[in-house]
Amino acid sequence: MRDNRVTSGRRAATEDKCGNRSGNRVYAAGNEGSGDAPAAVRLSIVVATYNRSRSLLRTLESLTVQTLPAHLWEAVIVNNNSTDETEEAFLNFIRTRPGNGNIRMVFEANQGLSHARNRGIAECRGDIIAIIDDDELVNEQFAAGYLGFFDSRPDAVAAGGKITPLYEAGRPAWMSRYTEVPVAGTLDLGDRPREFPRGRNPFGGNMAFRRETLDRAGLFDPAYGRSGSALLAGEEKELFERIGRCGGKVYWVPGPEIFHIIGPERLTRHYFERLNYMGGVSERTRTLAKSPGTYFLRLISEAIKWGASLVIAAGFLLTGRPAKAKYLLIMRQCITMGLLKGTKGLP
Numbered sequence: 001m002r003d004n005r006v007t008s009g010r011r012a013a014t015e016d017k018c019g020n021r022s023g024n025r026v027y028a029a030g031n032e033g034s035g036d037a038p039a040a041v042r043l044s045i046v047v048a049t050y051n052r053s054r055s056l057l058r059t060l061e062s063l064t065v066q067t068l069p070a071h072l073w074e075a076v077i078v079n080n081n082s083t084d085e086t087e088e089a090f091l092n093f094i095r096t097r098p099g100n101g102n103i104r105m106v107f108e109a110n111q112g113l114s115h116a117r118n119r120g121i122a123e124c125r126g127d128i129i130a131i132i133d134d135d136e137l138v139n140e141q142f143a144a145g146y147l148g149f150f151d152s153r154p155d156a157v158a159a160g161g162k163i164t165p166l167y168e169a170g171r172p173a174w175m176s177r178y179t180e181v182p183v184a185g186t187l188d189l190g191d192r193p194r195e196f197p198r199g200r201n202p203f204g205g206n207m208a209f210r211r212e213t214l215d216r217a218g219l220f221d222p223a224y225g226r227s228g229s230a231l232l233a234g235e236e237k238e239l240f241e242r243i244g245r246c247g248g249k250v251y252w253v254p255g256p257e258i259f260h261i262i263g264p265e266r267l268t269r270h271y272f273e274r275l276n277y278m279g280g281v282s283e284r285t286r287t288l289a290k291s292p293g294t295y296f297l298r299l300i301s302e303a304i305k306w307g308a309s310l311v312i313a314a315g316f317l318l319t320g321r322p323a324k325a326k327y328l329l330i331m332r333q334c335i336t337m338g339l340l341k342g343t344k345g346l347p
Contacts, residue, residue, distance in 0.1 A: 160202020
């Protein structure tokens, strides 16, 4: 097996059993995990954070009420160059809550969500690694749900769970189930475990992996994902494509649920346009990196999505919901422009 603990930017020289060929980038963290761990630690939760001290504290509070015994899991909080009071807030949280020694913070100087997640994974002690974001609440069964699922399904190489939006100022009238996905990452595939449908994958706010899966496929590609305030995406999709080439099954797991906190600043038209435009840019980057043909096929897919969006928008108009129609078409337009223009046309 190839050693995947390489620095960002190194290229694999040969084809491995997962289908990574010479010239394809395989990414992982450049740092080893810190120290030996008690053998009892089974599951690790990685939380990358950047300048969100207030929401991070709410995430930490939700972690403290997990039903899984504390000695079986840990949380690794990765401070990715935060300039607010993140570190101070975290230290105060730990000081005022004795008994939370299974929650710790590490620092990652390389800016970007993929760098931060990779550092967190390198620091993990568990054989099961779950990843969430710093603006989420997890349900009480989150850790126990993932650990129990992977123990019961030896064929599962990765999994993802339910993402429910939690609007601080209420759900806006223009929001539909289509426009909610890029804003909140909403995901719900039902009450029973099953394989993810073809062409779909877990979302970054609620996903988990066997460590051996990441050893084979590599970690997150730092060419994708948010960096500071830049709204790039695509790192999860690119990783799950590599995992797919390695074989094994990726499952939907209904038990481990997160609640994604959506503040009013994410519901402005400017943010919505920028978010979707950068989604298009991310798709342009990802598909062009594979081949011009892949990019061309993505453009064809976008044309098909335009047809579907126009039909859905017409339905909204006919049922007296013009705001939903308007924002659906704004979303489609911004994604398309990002696909075509890249960062040169950034709004």
